[in-house]
Amino acid sequence: MSEATTDAPLAPKRDGVPVLGSAVAFGRDPYxxxxxxxxxxxxxxxxxxxxxxxxxxHPNGIRRVLVEEPAAFRxxxxxxxxVLADGLLLTDGDRWQRQRGQLQPLFYRERIETYAETMxxxxxxxxxxxxxxxxxxQATEATSRYxxxxxxxxxxxxxxxxxxxxxxAGANAIRERTSENPVAVDLPEWLPTPSNxxxxxxxxxxxxxxDTLLADADGxxxxxxSVLVAQDSGGAGGRTEDELRSQLVTFLFAGxxxxxxxxxxxxYELGRKPEVAARLQSEVDAVLDGGHxxxxxxxxxxYTEQVxxxxxxxxxxxxxxxxxxxxxxxxxxxxxxxxxxxxxxxxHVHTDPRWWDEPMTFDPERWTDVDDPPGDxxxxxxxxxxxxxxxxxxxxxxxxxxxxxLATIARRTTVSHDCDDVGVDVGSTTQPATDPELRFEAR
Ligand code: HEM
Numbered sequence: 460m461s462e463a464t465t466d467a468p469l470a471p472k473r474d475g476v477p478v479l480g481s482a483v484a485f486g487r488d489p490y491x492x493x494x495x496x497x498x499x500x501x502x503x504x505x506x507x508x509x510x511x512x513x514x515x516x517h518p519n520g521i522r523r524v525l526v527e528e529p530a531a532f533r534x535x536x537x538x539x540x541x542v543l544a545d546g547l548l549l550t551d552g553d554r555w556q557r558q559r560g561q562l563q564p565l566f567y568r569e570r571i572e573t574y575a576e577t578m579x580x581x582x583x584x585x586x587x588x589x590x591x592x593x594x595x596x597q598a599t600e601a602t603s604r605y606x607x608x609x610x611x612x613x614x615x616x617x618x619x620x621x622x623x624x625x626x627x628a629g630a631n632a633i634r635e636r637t638s639e640n641p642v643a644v645d646l647p648e649w650l651p652t653p654s655n656x657x658x659x660x661x662x663x664x665x666x667x668x669x670d671t672l673l674a675d676a677d678g679x680x681x682x683x684x685s686v687l688v689a690q691d692s693g694g695a696g697g698r699t700e701d702e703l704r705s706q707l708v709t710f711l712f713a714g715x716x717x718x719x720x721x722x723x724x725x726x727y728e729l730g731r732k733p734e735v736a737a738r739l740q741s742e743v744d745a746v747l748d749g750g751h752x753x754x755x756x757x758x759x760x761x762y763t764e765q766v767x768x769x770x771x772x773x774x775x776x777x778x779x780x781x782x783x784x785x786x787x788x789x790x791x792x793x794x795x796x797x798x799x800x801x802x803x804x805x806x807h808v809h810t811d812p813r814w815w816d817e818p819m820t821f822d823p824e825r826w827t828d829v830d831d832p833p834g835d836x837x838x839x840x841x842x843x844x845x846x847x848x849x850x851x852x853x854x855x856x857x858x859x860x861x862x863x864x865l866a867t868i869a870r871r872t873t874v875s876h877d878c879d880d881v882g883v884d885v886g887s888t889t890q891p892a893t894d895p896e897l898r899f900e901a902r
Contacts, residue, residue, distance in 0.1 A: 470513055470793035472504040481505045483510075489885040493807035496755075502793045512800045513790075514807075518814070518839035520791040521803050524782060525847035527837070532782035535800050542633065545702040546709025547852065552755060555849075557707070562852060565614075565683055571855050574613040574756040581608050583751040586871040589899040598726060599894045601639040601721035603627060609860060614683040615672060615707075622668050626711050629665025632658045633712050633887075645696045654731050669707045683710060710853075714898050717776040718857045720888050722775040725766060725865055727895050730876040735823060738762055738870070740902075743870040752866040757859070763866045765826040767858070769842035773821050775805035778889045780845055805842060806885055814840035872899040 474495055475481035478626050485492040485507065493514065496503045501517035507748070515521055524532060533551045543549050547558050585605045589596045608624045637659065676688045687703055729736040742762045743752070752760065780803040796803065810818035814836045816825070844851035851857070868874075875898050882892030 461533050461746075464789050464794060467789045467794040470502040470504050470790075470795055471499045473499050475506055481543050482507045488589060489804075489806065490810070490883075493804055497763050497807070497811075500791075500793075502791045503797065504795070504799070506545050507800075509797070510800050511796070512802055513795045514802050514804060515630025515790055516804070516811070517810060518808065520603070520835075520838040520839035522846070523844060524801060524803060525733060525780070525842070525845060525849070528788060529847050529849065531785055531788045532801065533785055535781045535783040541583060542629075542708045543705060543712065543727060545705035547706065548713055549853050550707045559848075561645070561686075562683070564789075565853050566855060568855060571632070571859060572754055574609070574856070575859060577608050577612050579751040581609040581866050582611070582867040583871060585864075586868045586899065587901070589897070590872050590901040592647050592899075594832055595896040598723045598897050599719070600627075601717060601897070602722040602726070603630075605864065606715040606719040606722065607711075608685075609676045610621055610711065613856075614710060614714065622672075624703070625664045625668040629708065630662045630712050630716050632665075635886075645745065663828070665708060665711070666704065669711075670703050672707065673703065683707075714856070716854055716888055717853075718860055720776040720890060721767070721857070722772070722864060723891065723895070724771045724810065724889075725861070725875070726868070726874050727878070727881065727891065728766075728770065730874045730895070730897060731871070731878075732821065735766065735821075736873065736899055739766060739865070739869045740873070743866045745871050747866065748873060750867075750888050754865045756866065757862055760862055762823065763862050763869075765823040767861045768826045768866065769821060770861075772809045772815075772821075772841060774883065774889045775809055775843045777843065777845070777851075778806050778885050778887065779804040779821045780842075803842075806883075807891055808840060808842075809839070870902070872901055874899055 473481065475484065481492065481496075484495070493516070496505060496514045497516050501515060502515055502520055504511065506512060515524055517585075547555065547562060548574050550558060564706050582605065585601070585608075589601060604623060607626055611622060635894045672684060673688065676684050679685060681691075684707065687706060729739065739762055742760060746756050746759045748756075767852075780801075782801045784795055784797050784799045784801060785798050790801075809815070812818055839846065842856075844854040877894045878893065881895050884890045884892040
């Protein structure tokens with residue numbers, strides 16, 4: 460610990476009720492909870508169950524954690540989601556470095572661009588299917604079916620209804636587990652609580668599909684699965700069977716739920732704001748030549764891009780980023796002790812009135828000049844894909860998928876619904892509290 464670290468005052472602490480700490484207040488209203496945290500400062504300690512936590516709420520502090528001092532933090536060894544433990548999202552140190560190096564080439568621009576046709580034609584098929592359904596479509600189910608189809612085809616070289624159903628069951632189990640009150644998560648996994656049973660059932664189903672995919676893969680293709688299997692049979696890096704499986708589960712989870720959530724929010728806002736939908740449709744009608752968007756259309760789809768940026772601001776799919784301090788660290792002039800869980804709550808920072816006018820209003824116009832943000836808004840006031848060495852590996856994939864899908868859907872349909880305000884459920888992803896039922900009218 461450096462002298463400067465020892466000298467810095469301890470970050471202020473927000474008191475919660477004994478044992479549960481701040482879990483009750485967070486569970487009641489996450490937005491109000493973080494407003495209260497913010498009233499203590501930009502770096503604030505609090506407790507959640509048995510965990511010592513610190514919220515970092517200023518963009519400069521967020522930059523320090525993610526970009527300037529990443530080595531001072533590790534991925535938290537927190538709420539047990541054993542199926543993800545050996546994959547890219549949760550590994551650390553040399554092991555993470557090796558995995559990231561091996562997987563990064565799959566996400567180079569040239570590779571991602573070859574997926575554009577699949578992303579857009581699947582979006583066209585989904586839009587037509589939704590428009591044919593006179594009864595309305597449950598948004599969460601429909602968008603996740605779409606993103607899973609894309610993921611299956613592009614990264615796994617395989618996709619069937621059976622795979623999709625199992626992945627959905629597994630992803631729901633993981634989401635439920637990672638969104639739980641930490642006090643509940645502290646109960647041992649072998650205890651047959653309803654939550655533990657649901658988690659095991661969902662995850663066993665997902666593991667069953669992953670095992671079938673692994674058994675069928677011969678490692679000759681260019682997709683993620685083939686690359687992992689080929690590297691494995693070559694003995695590169697001493698990967699174990701568990702790691703291979705964990706890696707696939709990580710990509711199935713991280714790669715579909717986040718994008719599906721963003722698409723759900725985008726369609727919901729189009730149904731709520733006819734003026735946004737009309738502007739989007741006039742752009743796609745002018746730019747798209749045929750019935751779906753192409754790679755070549757992307758630079759001209761600037762309003763589509765604005766809508767997506769605003770979705771990722773107002774409803775950041777990842778909701779918050781977590782780290783754990785390896786040693787005492789100074790952030791924003793305050794000391795955070797070792798072994799503290801550090802939270803960077805996107806959903807709070809993205810709606811902080813210091814950086815955003817009318818922050819709760821969905822307004823794509825605020826992104827009109829993306830290269831010249833208004834005022835002196837710091838960079839990390841907006842970080843939907845994280846930042847620094849551990850920024851989202853799928854960022855380019857997701858942004859392209861969302862732009863192609865939204866443009867294609869807007870070209871083929873007009874979306875509407877009767878929901879006034881579905882509410883936001885801040886778990887490990889930012890979901891609508893009530894799943895909106897959407898109607899699609901063919902154009
Ligand atoms: C709108 C869609 C998405 C959002 C908002 C999003 C957000 C994020 C964020 C915030 C992180 C950083 C987490 C941290 O620092 O702890 C992350 C990491 C990650 N994301 Fe995404 N993501 C999206 C789509 C995807 C897709 C499509 C894939 C895969 C195809 C993916 C795979 C991953 C993986 C594997 C990591 C871990 C990277 C590492 O630690 O090296 N994500 N994502």
